[in-house]
Amino acid sequence: MEICGLVSRKNYPVPLKSISVEIRVQDHVATVSSTLQYVNEEERPLEALFVFPLPADAAVCHFSAKIGEQEIVAEVQDRESARDQYDDAVSSGQQAFLLEESAESPDVFKLSVGCLSAGQNAAVTIIYVTELAVQDDHSLRFCLPAVLNPRYTPAGTTAAASGSDAGIVSEISSGCGAVPYTLTLSVHVSSPKPISKLESNCTLDPLVFVNSDHTQATVNLSPGHMFDKDVELFVFYQDTHQPSAIVEAGLTTAPSGSLMRDPVVMISLYPEFPEKVMKSLGNQGEFVFVIDRSGSMGSMMHHERGAQKRIDSAKDTLLLLLKSLPMGCYFNIYGFGSRFESIFPQSVEYNQDTMDQALKRVKEMQADMGGTEILQPLKHIYSQPCHPDQPRQLFIFTDGEVFNTKAVLDLVKSHTHSHRCFSFGIGEGASAALITGMAREGSGYAQFITDTDRMQPKVMQSLRFALQPAVVNISVDWSLPDGVTVDTLSPPITVLFQGQRTLIYAQLKGESSGGSEGTVTVRYSFKDHPVTNQLHFCLKPTLETGLSIHRLAVRTLIRSLEQEERSGAADVEGIRSRMVELSVQAGVSSVHTAFIAVNKDNRQTVKGPLLQRRVQTRDSSLPVAVQSAHPGLLGIIRQGMNLRHFSDDAKSAQPPAFRRSNSLSDSSVKDDYEEEWDSEEDKEGERTVMKTVAAPVPQKDLLLQLVSLQKASGCWDLDATLADVFGKTEDELTNQKPAQVDGSVWATLLALIWLYGCKIEQQVEWQFVAMKAESWIGSQKGEISIPDHIHSVSVYLTHTLMI
Incomplete structure (x- = not known):
């Protein structure tokens, strides 16, 4: 990975001093104005380069610079002309500013600040507009990227060798200290409908409503933001999900x-x-899970106590996914980094044997495969023939950045008719252009797992989407x-x-x-x-x-x-001319244009070459369903289990086995240990963890323990491992079983009622596990009287397990 340094020489000061951001949210659109304050603290003229991220679908529509009391507003020009004008201005001693979009990834920009005099201040303002993504809870999400991770460029590729456009995505900080500039952020929200609330992953000052009908409000980011994560805002309106x-x-x-x-x-x-139609989910498909195993996946999900490593969270998620697949479907699992490998040579039919083989390999997975090259495994997957009547569903998990984002998106788009692609960005700084682009071009859905988000519920939501039959014959008429x-x-x-x-x-x-x-x-x-x-x-x-x-x-x-x-369209020149025309008319950035501003009133003699400085940016790479054979079973369970025993008061009286954490990431730590991380670039250039002084030892999550014991068919065995989940012995479970009831039926009933009684708030994660169990029990209904034995189980739980 070719990464230019933060500065050209060690310990030189960085000229960026502060960033001020104003956000105006109107319905589903946000207008963002960012002002970057530069100061040249050196004794000679300086050229500063600042590489930074923006939302993938943002339209940059204004760029200006203020030097003293004079403001220079940039123009959008053809990219090559803008570059020539910038070089001419700087070489002749004029102050100039150039803003360019990366040719490889539309969410990365490079700002060149040319010929700042010694001691001079310059305030650069960038304005862009962007759509707000709708979340599952109907909130609208805005993300201000504060993190730009290194992007892996394989040795010998065109981007690694070229040094022109490739520099835009490779000139990224590899340091891990605090950035030497501050951030202030203010938000103004307006909507025709009342604003319910505004939430954030960062600390905000109290929300202030501007008018009595609550259709306008303001809020500020609390001082002291550390740039260790992106700033996420979630706006809640009334009826945000209405057309x-x-x-x-x-x-x-x-x-x-x-x-x-x-x-x-x-x-x-x-x-x-x-x-x-929604109630009948598919029970077929080829599910291909593609897991990033590059070195950065060894980093923590977040910086709070009890956090999992990213690779461990991905492994837990794979466990849930594998247990949730329907019998008879096909599946495979790929791991990728600088190379890639798959568990099976090609997708195999899902059954107990293949599931067991896959789970064994998943347990062995580590973040040990070097850099981040996703193009080659995708090419291999697409080269495999599809199974008849088994629609291919691709699930891609990555925390990384790649230099060739557009090439990856083009590949996904070229196979859009043979599969759906569901993508997941893990951790701070994952490329929004890559994650959202793969889902868009692959007719799927994108999810981001940031801060203390848990991966499992978001992935299971996407599995539900994957199990929905594809919508076809879409038309729009006006x-x-x-x-x-x-x-x-x-x-x-x-x-x-x-x-x-x-x-x-x-x-x-x-x-x-x-x-x-x-x-x-x-x-x-x-x-x-x-x-x-x-x-x-x-x-x-x-x-x-x-x-x-x-x-x-x-x-x-x-x-x-x-x-x-x-x-490879025939009229490439015509298409390019149309893009430049649209970009210039609208004042919107594109890959073929750039913003250029020159202060023609300022000219000074420059002796020798300008000093070049790279401005530091924070790097956070360190610190299904089956058709129910017994659809009435759920109602029987809920009726027979006597829900009052699962009230808050009852839960507080539960034994320790039933009072453990309800969160997969909320782990109990036995001792207070502090982790110490060292890092260096490995031979592929990926940041890897070199040593850990001591790591917290979390207790196993009961839900994952229970899920791991389920058979591919949907049932559980009545044995000591299941009893351990309930905090009981095998004899205690077996002694309460009616003689005429099969042990697996009894165990499966116990597991279902435990899920609905103790883990109901995590239902989105085990919903498919429960559906398989209910279907399996339903297939046994000719041999047992389910209502009678539901009653036996509920009595057992009430008088034995829950006391």
């Missing part, structure tokens, strides 16, 4: 007929699938008044999931001859059921939106053109 439309007026000074002149509409859709036409700017919709948002940008052309309302209709088929979702919207532009919707629409269109260019 909506925002119509934005165009710019009257823009050329007639251009995208910036006409109104643009942003449609937010939330498809609702028929309930009876109904508009006479005189108005529409030009859809977003790529065709290829994937829909229950309750997940879909955005559509469209340009409205012409003038209405009377009507003031439009309609957009989305039609699709879901498991042979035709479904129609419709939204009516007002054509009158929404007030106070600025040009944020236009810029996001332009960004969406530019991204589509970039992919078309990389796919």
Whole structure:
């Protein structure tokens, strides 16, 4: 991995002193203004380089620099022209500023600050707009990346050898100390609907409502943020998950007929699938799990006490996934780093034998495979033939960054018709462009596991999506008044999931001859059921939106053109010219343009070459379902178990075996140990943990213990290991079993009631485990009387286990 140093010589001061961020959130869109304060503390002119992350889908729309009282606003120009102008200005002694997007990854930017005089201050302001992602709890997530991890570049690749664009993603800090600059952040939120609350993974000052109807509020980041993690904000509105439309007026000074002149509409859709179809999840599929085993996966999930290593959390998650798969499906597990390997030569049928083989290999997994190269394992997986009637579902787990993000996304997109891709970004600094891009191009779903988030519930949510039958025959139709036409700017919709948002940008052309309302209709088929979702919207532009919707629409269109260019389209020059034209008109960044600002009023004689400094950035790489054969079983269990015994008061009286942590990551530590980490670059360039003075020893999680004992068919054996989960002996369990009841049936009933009684708050994690168990018990109903034995189990739990 080629990483330029933080500074050109050791112990030189870094010129960046502070970052001030103002965020304005309007509905589903955030406008972010960041001001970076530079000071040249050296005795000669300086050129500073600052590499930093932005959200993957952000549209950078303003760049300016203020020196003293003079402000210089940058222009968007063709990239090569901007670079030439910057070099000419700096070499002639003029102050110049250049902002470029990485050619390899759209979430990385490089800022060049040229010819700062000795002792001079410069305040650089960058403004961008971005969409807010909708979470499962219907909150809207904004992430301010404060972390940019090193990106692995394999030796001998074009990027490693070129030294031009490759430098943008490789000029990243490899240090692990505190950054020498401060961050202040303020947020203003406004919405047509009342704001319920605002949460964050960082400490915030109290939320202040600006008006009485709670549609506007402000909040600030508390002082003392340490840059050890990204800043995440979660905004809760009333009815955030309802379909909506925002119509934005165009710019009257823009050329007639251009995208910036006409109104643009942003449609937010939330498809609702028929309930009876949702209840029937698939029991087939080929599930391929791809696990990052690079050195950085040996880091901790977060910095708080009791945290797991990332690789250990991934192994626990694999256990849950393997136990949740339906009998008869196919599966395989890949590990990758600088190389890759798979547990089986090709996907195998899921049964007790293959599950046991896989679990044995999973237990042996370590973060010992060097760097992060994901392209080659993906190529190998895609080269394997698909199994008939077993739709391929790819689950990718990584905490890393790769230099060739766009090449990876192009590969996933080229196989979008043969699989769905579900991606998971682990830890701070995981590339949003890579994680969200793989899910988008693979018609899947992306999840981020940050701070103290637990991986398991998010992964199991994605498994539920994977088990939903694919939505097919998707079409979007518009109904508009006479005189108005529409030009859809977003790529065709290829994937829909229950309750997940879909955005559509469209340009409205012409003038209405009377009507003031439009309609957009989305039609699709879901498991042979035709479904129609419709939204009516007002054509009158929404007030106070600025040009944020236009810029996001332009960004969406530019991204589509970039992919078309990389796919080897015939008219490459025409596509490139169209991208530059859109970028310049909208003032939005692209891979073929750059922001350039030159202070032509300032010129000084420069003797000798300018000193070059790399500005330090924080590096955080250290400190399914089956068809139920007995659908009424759940009701019988809930009725027979006497739920009052699981009230809060009853739980407080439970024996230690039933009072253990309900969180997979909430571990009990026997002694107070402090960990000491050393690191160095291994031969592949990945940061690896070299020694640990002492590590906390967490107790095993009871839920994972129980899940690990389940058979592939869904049942449990009545033995000492199961009794240990309940804090009992095998004899104590066996003595209470009715004579005519099979031991496995008794054990499985005990396991189910324990799950519903003691781990109900983690149901999203064991839901498929329980469904398999219920189905297995249902298949035994011809031999036993289930209600009678549910009663026996509930009596046993009430009078024996729970006392």
